[in-house]
Amino acid sequence: MTEEEIIKAVVEYGANTMKEVLKLTGAMSNSDCQRKNPLGKCCHKIVQEAIDKGLNIRSGLV
Template sequence: MDFDNGCCCGCNTADKELAKVNKCPVCGNEGISVSKITVEHLVAGDYRKTIEGDGYRICMNEDCNVVYYNTNSGVKFSKDQVSVPVWFKKDANPKYACYCSKVTEEQVIEAVVKHGAKTVQEVNAITGAMKNSNCKENNPLGVCCHKIIQEAIDKGLNMK
């Protein structure tokens, strides 16, 4: 069950409380809720042992060093404690568009610019992206990479 958007007992007072504590402990930006499964899969090696409970968030601020944090337990994981570069963070290298098939934004743009792909399907056929999808574990947000690929296609189309 997922209690991210409210208190598990159904009381109204929790909402305000949650909104206040859901901010990144370092930069203060509001984070996006991420499944514990995703955090467990992507946090590197021994740091995994400190993962407890639910309520993980990811900081979407590109300049912030924090990736995952949990304001309930006070645990946070920075970029160097996560096993993959997070594409929207500054200096992410390589910049993956599809984490499951390890296809980079560069490869997607190349498929658009050099091979004339215009849709996600065409890009997938050329790059092999979105094969064996397991986004829940591989994508830092735990969501399908479809949207990131689309953004990379748009970038490529604008370069033409």
């Protein structure tokens, strides 16, 4: 899952929450982030930051 795909879920498909983004994108559907994520850590914070960016874009703040 890319940041752009998460932002698209927010901006174009109206997702507002982590739960909605996960349902639309399948992000974080593979558990064991610390081993599978290339960054070697949980991606929850990264996904939330992308959601926040999308919300700001949708609100016209960016």
